[in-house]
Amino acid sequence: MxxxxxxxxxxxxxxxxxxxxxxxxxxxxxxxxxxxxxxxxxxxxxxxxxxxxxxxxxxxxxxxxxxxxxxxxxxxxxxxxxxxxxxxxxxxxxxxILQRYNSKLKFEKPLFKLTSDLEKFKKFTTFANNYPDDELEIIESNSYILSHINKTFKGNKLQGIISHQDGRIDxxxxxxxxxxxxxxxxxxxxxxxxxxxxxxxxxxxxxxxxxxxxxxxxxxxxxxxxxxxxxxxxxxxIKLKPVIGQAIEIFHKEENTNFLSLPRILNINGKNLIPINKEKLIIGSTDEYNFKPDEFYINELFEFIQQKPNWLKKENISRRWFGIRSRPxxxxxxxxxxxxxxxxxxxxxxxxxxxxxxxxxxxxxxxxxxxx
Ligand SMILES: Cc1cc2nc3c(=O)[nH]c(=O)nc-3n(C[C@H](O)[C@H](O)[C@H](O)COP(=O)(O)OP(=O)(O)OC[C@H]3O[C@@H](n4cnc5c(N)ncnc54)[C@H](O)[C@@H]3O)c2cc1C
CATH class of the missing domain: 3.50.50.60 (FAD/NAD(P)-binding domain)
Known part of the structure; x- marks a missing residue:
């Protein structure tokens, strides 16, 4: 009533x-x-x-x-x-509400934020412990959750946080x-x-x-x-300056690498990685204070970890694009x-x-x- x-x-x-x-x-x-x-x-x-x-x-x-x-x-x-x-x-x-218009629309969770820097990891840990209600899970390098990630990024001691409420919308x-x-x-x-x-x-x-x-x-x-x-x-x-962001898609043909074994949304040392299928992965993005994308900054998308896996090389770029953002x-x-x-x-x-x-x-x- x-x-x-x-x-x-x-x-x-x-x-x-x-x-x-x-x-x-x-x-x-x-x-x-x-x-x-x-x-x-x-x-x-x-x-x-x-x-x-x-x-x-x-x-x-x-x-x-x-x-x-x-x-x-x-x-x-x-x-x-x-x-x-x-x-x-x-x-x-x-x-x-929007799913009524398109059932393909999803908010994919969680987000893995990993680092190979010990000091940064300590800060992540303090931060996660300070906000227990925010579903921030600490993962240390020996955690089983990291086993697939460590296989793909061999030799890099990665650890970090899983943020269960963050993620991605395509x-x-x-x-x-x-x-x-x-x-x-x-x-x-x-x-x-x-x-x-x-x-x-x-x-x-x-x-x-x-x-x-x-x-x-x-x-x-x-x-x-x-x-x-x-x-x-x-x-x-009011002043705004252009900030170019470049992103790339990597395509590999290695038998032992399957990008789908990685979490769907991954940030390693500040770079975002999104597996598309077994062989394709998106990496982004750069921050370039300019109107035109510069080849030099593409290197950033390969150099975010010390021990580079075989598939992480320029020859494997299958697509690249950029956008111009505006920063006050x-x-x-x-x-x-x-x-x-x-x-x-x-x-x-x-x-x-x-x-x-x-x-x-x-x-x-x-x-x-x-x-x-
Ligand atoms: C590579 C890259 C990765 C990014 N990743 C993320 C991410 O993971 N998460 C996130 O939250 N954000 C991300 N961003 C940032 C995000 O894309 C921007 O913050 C957002 O798209 C800004 O949206 P906007 O509508 O303000 O601008 P825009 O998308 O640029 O739209 C502005 C529109 O205005 C139109 N326009 C301009 N002038 C006129 C005019 N005079 N008359 C008519 N139309 C006009 C343009 O054609 C354009 O379509 C990323 C950006 C880039 C480049």
């Missing part, structure tokens, strides 16, 4: 909210993970939402590995931690699933480049490269580095700001855009309510 009243009251409330919001137009610039996640979160309220995207195949969301490091993050205070904590809470809920499947969800919610993507954002008579005018103008009540800039081109940086004093200068990542009434910036996602997407979308949705 109580449940029935609760459902009726909740539905009536949500319908009232939707009636209030459905005439409000929101334009989201950029259809990477951040633009799509904002659209998905805001769709709950019934706004009239459109995304404008110039060419999403080249964006950094498509280059990402999709590893979610929430609980494994050692700095347990400040905004960055709060965003990680919130996203770690929200991701399982989002996955539950970014390609995630982006596809969000597209399906947004389509069902009637949120359209306009294929165009925004070249100017201007307020005229209480309305935002977004000028497209074609010369067309789109009008809106609210604008959310989710276009990473290029958001700088659309805001007056003299007034807002002089302030922490990401940038979540109201620039003017009705103009919100959600950009500067450096390393953890996939991880932080739900928490940042929740921030934007609360912020938007202040503008209405």
């Amino acid at each position: 109580y449940l029935y009243f609760f459902i009726i009251t909740y539905n009536t409330l949500m319908n009232n909210v939707k009636d209030k919001f459905n005439k409000i137009r929101i334009l989201i610039v950029g259809s990477g993970i951040i633009g799509k996640s904002n659209a998905f979160e805001l769709s709950k309220y019934g706004f009239d939402i459109k995304i404008i995207e110039q060419d999403e195949m080249q964006n950094s969301s498509n280059a990402a590995l999709g590893i979610l490091m929430g609980k494994i993050y050692q700095k347990r205070k400040g905004r960055s931690w709060r965003l990680r904590q919130k996203s770690s809470e929200l991701w399982p809920k989002w996955i539950n 970014p390609k499947i995630l982006l596809e699933t969000l597209n399906k969800a947004l389509k069902t919610k009637n949120i359209k993507t306009v294929n165009a480049q925004v070249i100017q954002v201007e307020k005229k008579f209480q309305e935002w005018n977004l000028k497209l490269k074609s010369g067309d103008i789109l009008k809106s009540d609210l604008v959310i800039l989710c276009n990473s580095l290029d958001s700088l081109k659309l805001i007056n940086t003299e007034i807002h004093n 200068e002089g302030e922490p990542s990401p940038l979540l700001k109201t620039l003017e009434e009705g103009l919100i910036l959600c950009s500067g996602f450096y390393k953890n855009g996939i991880l932080l997407a739900p928490a940042c979308s929740a921030w934007v949705s609360e912020e938007i309510k202040k503008h209405i």
Whole structure:
């Protein structure tokens, strides 16, 4: 009986909210993970939402590995931690909802974080012991759990933590699933480049490269580095620098090596490894403060351990790719700001855009309510 009243009251409330919001137009610039996640979160309220995207195949969301490091993050205070904590809470809920649109979408767990450095391992141990509720399991080098890993990485004394609440969401499947969800919610993507954002008579005018103008009540800039081109940086004093991330796929033909014997999500001495099948493994990523990928940094993806196994060599690269991330200068990542009434910036996602997407979308949705 109580449940029935609760459902009726909740539905009536949500319908009232939707009636209030459905005439409000929101334009989201950029259809990477951040633009799509904002659209998905805001769709709950019934706004009239459109995304404008110039060419999403080249964006950094498509280059990402999709590893979610929430609980494994050692700095347990400040905004960055709060965003990680919130996203770690929200991701399982989002996955539950999004699986209705694509049953292939999964949050794969756990995450193995290993090191060959004894001092680092001691820090991991202290950290794991300090947070007993976070399901951080310490694994010493002689643990049976490491036997397959040690076979693949012979000669490297690896040990570390298993974080049972962290893991990975395949970014390609995630982006596809969000597209399906947004389509069902009637949120359209306009294929165009925004070249100017201007307020005229209480309305935002977004000028497209074609010369067309789109009008809106609210604008959310989710276009990473290029958001700088659309805001007056003299007034807002925002600086973003490009950080290239390169990743590679390794293919081997050795009989005695089977990448599927490794954990599905592995971080060794700071590099992420994702087995794809018996013979293929992804390794990423580099951090290059530049606009163009540099061959020199690819070496980092081979030199993260002292004793290199035979298969870990450049000749075995079967695929390589990169993405350009944006990192704020002089302030922490990401940038979540109201620039003017009705103009919100959600950009500067450096390393953890996939991880932080739900928490940042929740921030934007609360912020938007202040503008209405
Ligand atoms: C190799 C690599 C590995 C990574 N691994 C991980 C990981 O494991 N876990 C994790 O959480 N994060 C990871 N990241 C980081 C993550 O990819 C980014 O933080 C995230 O993708 C940022 O998303 P975004 O939507 O802000 O930017 P983007 O995905 O770059 O999207 C911005 C969009 O805006 C569009 N745009 C720009 N200007 C305009 C304009 N004027 N008009 C219209 N459209 C415009 C662009 O075309 C683009 O599609 C990785 C990144 C790389 C490169």
